[in-house]
Amino acid sequence: SAVISQKPSRDICQRGTSLTIQCQVDSQVTMMFWYRQQPGQSLTLIATANQGSEATYESGFVIDKFPISRPNLTFSTLTVSNMSPEDSSIYLCSTRDRAAGELFFGEGSRLTVL
């Protein structure tokens, strides 16, 4: 199993600012994903972070708003740009070491936008 560290664990941000969330995995993994969980809701996939190429975004999510980097097989970042109160959510990094296997999650980054 993979151990995933996310930073920051929580933050309070001002409207209009941007915040970058880091995800560090203790081993090389093929697949990395970023999910959003709005208050009281389920998880929604934002994008698949691809190593060495542009992320693959799900419907409703765009690169300008959620730029993602993945420079290697153990690290990724998600930036939430030009934040508004509607972006207040828990953002979760997850990995999968093989297709049709389980997901491993970080502890999440809880963002509150004022």
Place this chain on the structure above:
Amino acid sequence: SQQGEEDPQALSIQEGENATMNCSYKTSINNLQWYRQNSGRGLVHLILIRSNEREKHSGRLRVTLDTSKKSSSLLITASRAADTASYFCATDAVGGAGGTSYGKLTFGQGTILTVHP
């Protein structure tokens, strides 16, 4: 309705009782997974059942899968106060070349389970 709908949305029981949660989905799947989330933290994988399996056990957990009805259930037996959490089903849809999964899971809305001591 969405892939991975669950019911009930909330379940409140006494310690020692069994808890059953249900999940319905719409597309063909490779497998269905159940996860647990404690109070806004990261999710923890509980159990995975493949599309060719009908029932699976892990400790106090029992999962069933009915692909003809596109539904699954999670049973927690002899519940404990520490089982209090949100439980999510997630489907691994068939897709891509050769019918293999392209890696992403789709999560249901979740069931909030409260176990009273």
